[in-house]
Amino acid sequence: MNGHEAGHHGHAGTAAHGDHRQHDEHAEHSDNSGHAGHGSHGSQSHAGHGAGGHADHVAQFRRLFWFNLVLAVPVVAFSGAFAHLIGYHLPGGVGWIAPVLGTVMYVWGGRPFLTGGWDELRKRQPGMMLLISLGITVAFLSSWGATLSILDSGLEFWWELALLVVIMLLGHWIEMRSLAGTTSALESLASLLPDEAERVDPDTGEATAVDPADLSVGDVVLVRPGGGVPVDGAVIDGSAHVDESMITGESRPVRRGVGDTVVAGTVATDSGLRLRVTATGDDTALSGIRRLVEEAQGSSSRAQRIADRAAALLFWFALGAAVLTAIAWAVAGSGDDAVVRVITVLVIACPHALGLAIPLVVAIATERAARAGVLVKDRLALERMRSVDVVVFDKTGTLTEGEPEVTGLIAVDEGGEQRVLALAAAAESPSEHPLARAIVRRAEADGVAVPGAAEFSSSPAVGVTALVDGAEVRVGGPHLLGEAGRDPLDGTRRWRDHGDTVLHVLRGGEVIGAIAVADAVRPQSQPAVDALHRAGVEVVMITGDAESVARSVADDLGIDGVFAGVRPEDKAARVKGLQDDGRVVAMVGDGVNDAPALAQADVGIAIGAGTDVAIGSAGVVLAGDDPRAVLSVIALSRAGYRKMKQNLWWAAGYNLVSVPLAAGVLAPIGFTMPMSVGAVLMSLSTVVVALNAQLLRRLDLDPATVAGAVRADEERVPAAVAAR
Known part of the structure; x- marks a missing residue:
């Protein structure tokens, strides 16, 4: 209490x-x-894209891809180099089709990459967009040189340029579509709100349809069976099973009667209700959840920043490799060979897969979590959760009903x-x-x-x-x-x-x-504590209650450590004490008295997103009140980390192997990688990374399922748990 x-x-x-x-x-x-303010981390946008507006980018790259794909067909078909490669002869008078349409593709289809590359150059932050723009620009200039007979005809790369632009547009379309998918949680939340509400006239008792935006606190609203709740309110008449799954993640409808509160976006499944409005518009719990998801999508990530730095390093790696390739082939081969190899190096070194490896995993993980009632406000908190070895629970309202x-x-x-x-x-x-x-x-x-x-x-x-x-x-x-x-x-x-x-x-x-x-004590608290122990995580309880009360709950649940009689302002100091002992601490509280402790912890987890305080200090918010959902956060963090590692190894390893091959290190034994093959492999790398990240959508985050599936992790079981 x-x-x-x-x-x-x-x-x-x-x-x-x-x-x-x-x-x-x-x-x-x-x-x-x-609540102690939880500073939001700045987010460096993925090169060439803003943090928002993914839907616009999807439409842009979809249009660009299909139009340029149509243009690429005649460019490839009427490219002299491609005709020579396949072994057919071009009729007279068609020699200008490939250069003209290829120029259109370079200027129009390549514009997103050229502008992105210019922005990186202007900001002195070279990355993948600059590499892409370098690759297509070199191919464009080389092809015109060959077309105008300034360079050798073997340096005509119109069909490779067309292929490169189309593949890069396809890769970016896939990326933008995947990132836009993370906003579907917001769209789903928005769609929960009914288009109109029925306000009850206090004098006549008649219900009139009005726009939910016109409702005020204190109004009485009628919700019919099967209807959506338009605002937050308290039930003043009737009772019904309310579907709160999109708000709390709870799959079964919950019975709500007179005196209970219901939130906007939930559905009265079997009976009608009369509500007195307690919050409207931006003050509703649903709006609070939407803000959390938006902040999560805009927040930065340490792993994402690592990927950004890796892309910058790859730029210098590719540029250095291109210079060395030009020198080596100019000395050992010919100038034409040097140009071909340099172009191939610049094409295949495009770090698109590397840039996609981390942001896509985190974005999908954030969206998957939101659909399960786990709202990730700070992506860094999600990444840290995998290494947490102590979870500190506030007692009242968290382990207990409150x-x-x-x-x-x-x-x-x-x-x-x-x-x-x-x-x-x-x-x-x-x-x-x-x-x-x-x-x-x-x-x-x-x-x-x-x-x-x-x-x-x-x-x-x-x-x-x-x-x-x-x-x-x-x-x-x-x-x-x-x-x-x-x-x-x-x-x-x-x-x-x-x-x-x-x-x-x-x-x-x-x-x-x-x-x-x-x-x-919540019925879910015992399985939550047991599952955390099996996962190798120590459980500590902190409370302002007397020692006897706290010890009774701790003994019933098998909790490892207890801090009792702790004033709210002292909770943060207890969390810091655990951190000073070298522990990685997650703090779970109802967000009311726990703001300083939530902010102090390595990961702050607020339980119950319907409260204003849940938005304040925590990096992660559990929309429901099931403490087992902490296991869902751990499972998501560990699964996301595995995907990040897999994608980074694939993307970085692919570039480290393919760039030397493109440079021609195997030329002495007669193998040189064609530019077209480099473009195909580069696109394949992007698709592999995107598909691997999509597998996160299959992760089951239902708290009961996750808690029941946890097996003992003997390597991580702390001494305090092992001694029990």
Whole structure:
């Protein structure tokens, strides 16, 4: 009950709850700490492309590819070099077709690469676009030289130029289409919102169709069976199973009734609801999730920056190889051979696959995560998650439900436990205190008939009093017993030892029973802790609750370490202490009191994207409240890292092997790589990298599936776990 103390019930058994504030009877949840700003990392755009506008790039490269493919057919067919290679004769009067159309392809189809190369040159940041522009420019000038008989006719490369432009456009189209696919999560989220809402007139009760943008906080909205929820709101009438899968990743509809909140974009599957609007427009949880996905797509990545630097190094490698090739072939062969080899080196050295290797993996991983309810705000956090060896969980609202529930009943009255519960619920019904609501909910769940109450009153730190069935009924903690001069019931000691809140029920001044109330452990917490242990990750719990409460939860779940009685502002220091011991720490919290700790951790994971604080400090946000989703983040991080390594090895290895071959190192034994073969291999490398990255889409990130599939990683099991 972090932040809700026992308040008017005078709970003294567990002392240090939350931040030790005292609450009156109407105390509300008071965890309103801000979030430490989590600085966004600048993103260097993929050379030649902005970070956004992928849809425009897809359309641009699609058009360019198809038009240039059509032009390439006559260029290749009427290229003298190609005709000589295949062995057919060109009719007279067609010799200018290839040069004219080839020039169009160079200027029009090559424009994205030429402008990108110029930008790199102007910024003094050479990369793959400069290499591509060098390759096609050298081929273009050489071909015109041969056409005009300035150079040897063997240097006519119109068909190779056409092939190179088409292949490069195809590669960029594939890349842009793949990157644009990462925005489909945003499009899917946007499509969840209905085009209109039905606002209920407060005077007539009639529902009128309006634009959701015209709704205001406080309006009443009707959601029909099967209809989408247009705004965030609280249910004031009706109950329905609500499909929240796109928001939380939860596959099964969740029952929502009066008093529950629903968020925009969810669907009432079987019944209608009336909602009172609590948030509209940019303030809705759905908009918050969209902002998270947008930030993730714009954030930078250490691995991506490594790939950018590798592309720059490859430029100098290719340029150096081209210079050495020109010198070697000019000395050992001929000037024409030198030009051919230099062109081939520049063509095959295009680092397109290298530039695609990392960004595409991270982009697909981010989109795949978003569809599973794991929202990656900082891509660096996703990369670091694979090496985390300690996960620190905040207790309240993370490992536990975050709200109290009745866990035990004792009755000494002849009416039994149900009678005690009925009288307690009657006395507590007018109260809004969390413990009071827990008792009332338990009575409703058990189907207990709750009598009416009158003359309700409350006393801070003591309890509540009401007249029920003609008798005075009081419910409260130790101070209430002290006032009444009564002793605690014998069976309540074990509750206090377990850290539960103990409330006694008095009728007519006599103790008739007792109720234990505690913050219930989430049913998913145990499998989450077990799976983390099997994955070789130590689990630590941090909480503001008293040692007895914290130790009870930790013992039940098998948690390795506990920090109890920690004030919110001190949580970050505990996380830093683990880091100072050489540990890589992920912090998981509800984002309310945990902002500094989330920011301090190597990876901050906020649980529950519907809260404003979830957007603040964490690098990763779990849209749902299932702690097993932490395993999904680890699985995605490790799978993404494997794909990055595979793509980097393929792309870099391909260039390191192919450039020397293009330069002609095997010429002494009679093998020289044709420029056309170099262009085909370069394109093939790009396609291989793209297809390999696409395999990430097949990764199953369902928390239950991932947690159940984790097997023991004996090499990574920490000593604290192994000793258990």
